[in-house]
Amino acid sequence: MSEGAVHRGRAASSGQPKSDTRAAGSGEASVVERRDEILEIAATLFAERGYRATSIRDIAERAGMKAGSLYYHITSKEALFVEIHDKALDAAAARVRAVIAGCRSPWERLEAACVEMLEIQLNPESLTLPIMNNFRSVPDEVKDALIRKRDEFERIFRDIIAALPLPSAIDRTIYRILLLRLLNTADEWYREGRLTRPEIAAQIVGIFRHEAG
Amino acid sequence: MSEGAVHRGRAASSGQPKSDTRAAGSGEASVVERRDEILEIAATLFAERGYRATSIRDIAERAGMKAGSLYYHITSKEALFVEIHDKALDAAAARVRAVIAGCRSPWERLEAACVEMLEIQLNPESLTLPIMNNFRSVPDEVKDALIRKRDEFERIFRDIIAALPLPSAIDRTIYRILLLRLLNTADEWYREGRLTRPEIAAQIVGIFRHEAG
DNA sequence: CCTACCGATCGGTAGG
DNA sequence: CCTACCGATCGGTAGG
Numbered sequence: 001m002s003e004g005a006v007h008r009g010r011a012a013s014s015g016q017p018k019s020d021t022r023a024a025g026s027g028e029a030s031v032v033e034r035r036d037e038i039l040e041i042a043a044t045l046f047a048e049r050g051y052r053a054t055s056i057r058d059i060a061e062r063a064g065m066k067a068g069s070l071y072y073h074i075t076s077k078e079a080l081f082v083e084i085h086d087k088a089l090d091a092a093a094a095r096v097r098a099v100i101a102g103c104r105s106p107w108e109r110l111e112a113a114c115v116e117m118l119e120i121q122l123n124p125e126s127l128t129l130p131i132m133n134n135f136r137s138v139p140d141e142v143k144d145a146l147i148r149k150r151d152e153f154e155r156i157f158r159d160i161i162a163a164l165p166l167p168s169a170i171d172r173t174i175y176r177i178l179l180l181r182l183l184n185t186a187d188e189w190y191r192e193g194r195l196t197r198p199e200i201a202a203q204i205v206g207i208f209r210h211e212a213g
Numbered sequence: 214m215s216e217g218a219v220h221r222g223r224a225a226s227s228g229q230p231k232s233d234t235r236a237a238g239s240g241e242a243s244v245v246e247r248r249d250e251i252l253e254i255a256a257t258l259f260a261e262r263g264y265r266a267t268s269i270r271d272i273a274e275r276a277g278m279k280a281g282s283l284y285y286h287i288t289s290k291e292a293l294f295v296e297i298h299d300k301a302l303d304a305a306a307a308r309v310r311a312v313i314a315g316c317r318s319p320w321e322r323l324e325a326a327c328v329e330m331l332e333i334q335l336n337p338e339s340l341t342l343p344i345m346n347n348f349r350s351v352p353d354e355v356k357d358a359l360i361r362k363r364d365e366f367e368r369i370f371r372d373i374i375a376a377l378p379l380p381s382a383i384d385r386t387i388y389r390i391l392l393l394r395l396l397n398t399a400d401e402w403y404r405e406g407r408l409t410r411p412e413i414a415a416q417i418v419g420i421f422r423h424e425a426g
Numbered sequence: 427c428c429t430a431c432c433g434a435t436c437g438g439t440a441g442g
Numbered sequence: 443c444c445t446a447c448c449g450a451t452c453g454g455t456a457g458g
Contacts, residue, residue, distance in 0.1 A: 050349050052265050056453060068455075069427045077453065136263050136401075137350065174408065174416045181402045182391055188349075189394045195387065203387045206380075208420055269437060281439075282443045290437065 035073050038063050043084045047187070051081055052137040078142050085146055089153045092120050096156055106163040107209060113160055114201040117183040122190055122197060154180055165212045179208055248286050251276050256297045260400070264294055265350040291355050298359055302366045305333050309369055319376040320422060326373055327414040330396040335403055335410060367393055378425045392421055 029037075041062045045054040056077055060070045074080045099116045103109040135143055154176070161176050182189075182204060190200070242250075254275045258267040269290055270280045287293045312329045316322040348356055367389070374389050395402075395417060403413070 050265075052263075053350055055451080057451085066428060067453080068429080068431095071454070072427065137266055170419055171408070171416050174413060175420065177402050178395055178417065178420065181395060181398065185394065185398065189390050195384070200387060203384050204391065206383055207388065207391065207423070210420070268435080270435085279444060280437080281445080281447095284438070285443065 031073075038070070038073050039080075039084055039087070042080055043088065046081060046084065050137045078139060081138065082142055082145055086149055089149050092117075093153050093156060095120060100156075100160065106160065106165065107205070109160050110164065110208070111201060111205045113157065114179075114183060114204055115198050118186050118190075118197040118201050121183065121186040167210050167212050170210060175208070179204070244286075251283070251286050252293075252297055252300070255293055256301065259294060259297065263350050291352060294351065295355055295358055299362055302362050305330075306366050306369060308333060313369075313373065319373065319378065320418070322373050323377065323421070324414060324418045326370065327392075327396060327417050328411050331399050331403075331410045331414050334396065334399040380423050380425050383423060388421070392417070 038059065042054070042059045045058055045062070048054075049058075056070055057067045060067045063070070096113050096116050099112045100109040103112050135146060138146065157176050157180055158172075161172050161179075164172075166172065166175070186200075195203070251272065255267070255272045258271055258275070261267075262271075269283055273280045273283045276283070309326050309329050312325045313322040316325050348359060351359065370389050370393055371385075374385050374392075377385075379385065379388070399413075408416070
């Protein structure tokens, strides 16, 4: 069991500690639990400040250790970011799929998906939130992996939109791109206070809702 | 004439060279012209990579000089960014105002404004393009000035949207926020090739178009 | 997990 | 406009 619950073991050498010295019932935190803490801390910081503006020292400090020590848990800043990004998208996909499963009509599905996406993007429960579209500050070598993963996630929305009875003049590809752009960058334009998240989602769906003639 | 055509002299100490030793008819570039070149170069780089990822040395290199020499023309990286941002928004405002002046109906005005915004955002003529919403990587001290300027610009759209015969269920504030978010970040989601800019603008207006019942 | 350090790079300055 | 440099900070490593 070299692969803990956290890690999906997809990327061959992702740099987690080799053995899980779990704390056999004692009050001690296991190595994988410590690693999870670090992932959450890093996710929060990356989401707040972006990739470049978040330093290894920032992350280490919040985790209560020195920068060098962090490298016991991770292999590199880049690998850390990719892992967080992948996990965040997996979690988001699961949440959106769960919530649309209970819907009957296509428009209901769209609205439920929008509400859930806003919750994911705007709630600071770290690991799930940062869809992080701010790829500009991410090194090129990493970008491809991130984009592939994101495209995979967006297939959920492609399917929802495919089922909508839209007027034929509307291009479903650009429809999806625009909608996802708004949802994925919600943390950048959302202003706390005036409208609730479901109200915002309803406004978005209200704007994007067009029935075929 | 310590204020050249480029500079609006709004921000008190913006750091341009004190006197314009213009090249009295000769083939020599004047100091203000050199400064304009630097502004264009910096604008392009900031737009491509964001504030933080663009180094003073990058800018200097493209301008054919050393990092230190740049400080003959500018006072600081932050002041440079603010100046570019202000100029870009002024130019964008002028272009959008000019284009909607020739429109008769509210929906025509909205579509014309959208087309123009996409042109501005997607054409790499540097100085005009970077509305740069990527404020995350910008230092806090600068952010307030940028936001104030941006709010000023967005008044144009507030007025256009105020004139639209929208259904009462649609909140015009969030309507404006969503629309501007799409237009301002077009360079991040636009994929060259499939649809032209006017076609994209038409799709956006098609989605955002709702007549009151 | 720590100390101590590496080479690289950053924005900016001095002095010409 | 240049050279030469500053202190700060970066991601990462060695050796314990």
